Amino acid sequence: METGLPVAVPSTALFTDQYELTMLQAALRAGTAERRSAFEVFTRRLPEGRRYGVVAGTGRVLDAVENFRFDDQLLDFLRETRVVDEPTLRWLADYRFTGDIVGYPEGEVYFPGSPILRVEGTFAECVLLETVILSILNHDSAVAAAASRMAVAAADRPLIEMGARRTHELGAVAAARAAYVGGFDTTSDLAAGFRYGIPTVGTSAHAFTLLHDTERDAFTAQVESLGQGTTLLVDTYDVAEAVRTAVEVAGPDLGAVRIDSGDLLLVAHRVRRQLDELGADRTRIVVTSDLDEYAIASLAAAPVDAYGVGTQLVTGSGHPTCSMVYKLVARADSETPGAPLRAVAKRSTGGKTSLGGAKWAARPLDAGGVAEAEVVGTGEVPPELAGHLLQVQLVDRGTVVGREPLDTARERHRAARARLPMSATQLSRGEPVLPVEHV
Amino acid sequence: METGLPVAVPSTALFTDQYELTMLQAALRAGTAERRSAFEVFTRRLPEGRRYGVVAGTGRVLDAVENFRFDDQLLDFLRETRVVDEPTLRWLADYRFTGDIVGYPEGEVYFPGSPILRVEGTFAECVLLETVILSILNHDSAVAAAASRMAVAAADRPLIEMGARRTHELGAVAAARAAYVGGFDTTSDLAAGFRYGIPTVGTSAHAFTLLHDTERDAFTAQVESLGQGTTLLVDTYDVAEAVRTAVEVAGPDLGAVRIDSGDLLLVAHRVRRQLDELGADRTRIVVTSDLDEYAIASLAAAPVDAYGVGTQLVTGSGHPTCSMVYKLVARADSETPGAPLRAVAKRSTGGKTSLGGAKWAARPLDAGGVAEAEVVGTGEVPPELAGHLLQVQLVDRGTVVGREPLDTARERHRAARARLPMSATQLSRGEPVLPVEHV
Structure with a gap:
């Protein structure tokens, strides 16, 4: 399958919560904006009863990072509304993400605490990407998780995505894409055929x-x-x-x-x-x-002989969003290049705490090729896990290196799901099918 | 509030399910495509326990209808993928909606069976708009309904929309807009500020x-x-x-x-x-x-002093979509201009039936100014209801006439909700607060 006809992607720079820009402004003034930082995307839980999650939207994240630019029209808007000051506007005018992104490749399964994506660079360049990355991953992964369960239920019968009328018109295009990753075969949505080359029917x-x-x-x-x-x-x-x-x-x-x-x-x-x-x-x-x-x-x-699915697919079958968050897990103590990163984490008693430090993740298999656990750690990777690491390089010093055909993600998902313990594909409610071990 | 800075709206013509184009092709060949037709948007039910719905997205529907054009790139795609034949492609190249749209103005409340929107023109020009109209109304109205309930709960305290990270990045912009209609005061989403002039905070x-x-x-x-x-x-x-x-x-x-x-x-x-x-x-x-x-x-x-709401707002507080449908309710027996329209309706025993005929709707008030019922009918409007009609002209022979500032819709919603019986704003589950009477 082609990855779709070329289509102009508009700037994604305003798919941003205002606080990201005001934090940038304050950090620029305080002399902390250039501190090397690592942010991680993860969830604290799966939707109730679900046994695995499905990473989807990674390809769209890469497009979004590449197109995250502040042109004059956007800068004028920020100036007129006084969202940020002139030094910050000048900084934004030159914005290009120059850092690194590693993460679970698209279609991979995940569990609570899996370090799905890590964004590393200066605090300034990373903090701006929070909202657009979460929007894409939370939406697309929710649809892909529902699609995967439906694909299991349908066994070898084809699944047609036809939910465009039940969700936002562009959300629908992303939903068709995520459904394809999760195991759907075709879509009724012509824009999804146009943009991503997914076969269309109707x-x-x-x-x-x-x-x-x-x-x-x-x-x-x-x-x-x-x-x-x-x-x-x-x-x-x-x-x-x-x-x-x-x-x-x-x-x-x-x-x-x-x-x-x-x-x-x-x-x-x-x-x-x-x-x-x-x-x-x-x-x-x-x-x-x-x-x-x-x-x-x-x-x-x-x-x-075939199922057409609409509403329940594009609304994540009861769970229209994932609870992925984007958290600062490590940062340098100064703006000096090469300064080492130290682990940081929220630690109030009210909850929403997280584990500091940049993490690796591995999924060792047993002798039968079945996944045994999701092992997540900081620091050195134990040698016996080196062959089972999950993260791949997606962006290398600002250059996207992780782009791939959508069919690759779709095949990856099918293979990753097949390696899970059998109970993963029960539809009944249960616990995450793999324990997450922190080392 | 300004309606937002100008921004290029791309063609909306592929936010369309393939079957709309194949129906067009078959009808063109059969000589039925130009039969005058009326399609209506309505719901058969509200989400369980909800007492009223909120119409939102109307302004976006008008933009979408105006921008529904097949340029060469889209036509090439349809040609290469053989979705439709050459006569149909030639017809699409000239497509402009030249019909009429009447409907509930944005912000108005609705009930099961309310004729929320009616699209009249040739079958061909109306059938193509099904998906994009439903996408917008189903998504935006779901968010506005949740927003309205939250606004009631918050009483006079300000509500901040901050759910962008929990939904599709452009769905988020529409959600911020719908939330504003439903009673939210500000948004964290800069794109919503840029596009619609909603005040941003963070x-x-x-x-x-x-x-x-x-x-x-x-x-x-x-x-x-x-x-x-x-x-x-x-x-x-x-x-x-x-x-x-x-x-x-x-x-x-x-x-x-x-x-x-x-x-x-x-x-x-x-x-x-x-x-x-x-x-x-x-x-x-x-x-x-x-x-x-x-x-x-x-x-x-x-x-x-203020509430910031994210996930539950943009996912419709448990109901991320409405169940609005777009149904052919009347059509002429021939392509002859001026041929009268006759009521049509699906009538299989399996459900999903609907009421034929183009409908008007009125909401009479009692002496205290409280709404008594939602009266829906076909044919002549009884004189006593003429002052209480709900539908307004939105598109007149292809020209958008119903555009208005977003604050107008927001004020309309507040006023319409205030005229409902008191139990409308109870958060507890219940029946629709107004009975729908068909005459």
Whole structure:
């Protein structure tokens, strides 16, 4: 698959919370802005009952970092609204991220405390990236986690992403991308096809049947234009009559019928029997009504050939965001280049504390190739874990080095999930499937 | 408030599900594409327990309709991927919406069955707008509904939107806009300030304190740069010590302190007492930790001066999308201009049925000025309801006529909510607060 046609990405520099700029201003004045710093992205917990998380959005993060530039229009806005002072505006005008980013590659699974991403550079250049990085990872990973569970439930049957109408129009494009990473096969969203090269599908809605004087007229119009391989929607009026008409109009080589309402289990069985009786035994059945991973699983024994999923996918199946945070974990004591970094961490009694220090992570496998634990540590990596490290270099001194085709992330996710203990793919609620060990 | 600096809006034409284009192709070939049609946006239900919905995103819908154009790059994509045939591509190249849109103005409340928007024109020009209209209204209205409940809970205390990091980066901008319509006062999201002129706020995070060698150094740096009116974050280490240091550094005219963790009720009382004892009795207290409308309500008696809300706002407080649909409700029997429209509706037994016919809606008031019912009908409007109609013209024969400043929508929402029966603003679960009567 291509990574998509070229498309202009606007500056991402204002996908930023104001406090990042005011912190920059105060640090510039205090002479602390250039202190070497390391920020880490991690979660303190998975959504309740979930057994693993899925890293998604990494490729979009790399685009966002590369396009994080303050042009004159943005600087004028910040000047007119007095968000920051003139020395800070001058600093922003030259902004380019020149630091390093390492992290879990896209599609990898994660657990509470996994150091998903580490951003290293001066405090000034790193602090500005907090919001845009979290926006992307929190949104995309939430969708990918839901997609992964649905892909497990669907087993080898294809999954169609069709949730664009249920979420923000550009969130939808990112959702289609994340769903593809998590295991979906196609999308209805043309912008996702345009931007990311994800295969797009779609034929007709109830409106098309209602537009015509009879259902037969509608089916005839569709088959004449789109061919007998098309998918006819059969639940506008009476399903049994529609199936009969569909096969009469398209012949037994009709591609598929779609059912979008009713008791899908019951209706799918009836429609399959009817299609077979009509000789249309290769005509597939697509179902598309408010599905989530549980509904998909409940149809495992039904004669269903593909699932279209909307709302529950793009809203993360009950968990529309992850709880990833971006925390300063280490920084130098001075602006002197080469000054060593020391671990820092919030430590009030009210909670939200974190573990200081830049962390590595490894996932050793047992003799059967099954992951045993998520080992997270600071300092030297024990030699026996060196072959199991999870983080890769994504940005090297300001240059993006971690870009890859979306299919690579998709394959990585499938492989990473397959290496988890079997209980990872149970849909029932449970604990994270790997223990996180801090060393 | 200005409606925001000018910013280029890209074409919205690919925020479209593929089936809209394949339906267009089939209808063009069948000679039904130009049949005059009316599509309506409505919901069959509110999220469980909610008493009213809030229309938001209307202004963005108008932008999207105006920018729905297929340029060469988009047409090349559709050609290369063979989504539609050449006659359809030629039709798309000239696409401009030339029809009418009427609907509930932005900020208005709605109920199950309220005809929120009606799009009238040829089938071809209307069917293409389904996905982008639903994306915008479903997303923005979900956020506005949560915002409205939070605004009720906060009473007269200011609400700060700070959820950008928890949702898609452009979804966040729309969410800040919808939150403003629903009753929020400011946002942390600079892009929302840039695009929509919403006032932005923000000072510092824990990272700023951790960057410095001591908390005193951090507070000193912040006050020197941002002035004593700034907000100091006091829960990085020990709250009581931080408050003491904050007042020592900034003096008793310190603007505010922010508490981001712990038992907010308890801590707010303690911090208030301490500030008062230190003579900082005008220093405000801002709280910002995982708030939703219930947590805000529980702090009503606490000495809190402002609430910052993130995750629960941008995810619709448990309901990240609305269930609005876009249905063909009437169409002509032929392409002849002036042919009358007849009501149409899906009527299979499996559910998802709807009521045919283009609808008006009225909300009569009782003698005390309180709304009595949502009356929805087709055909003639009864004379006694003529003064209470809800829909306004938004697009007139292709020209946008319904654009308005965002503050107008915000004020409209406040006024519309105030006219609902008192139980509308109870946070407890209940039925829609107005019965919908079909006549």
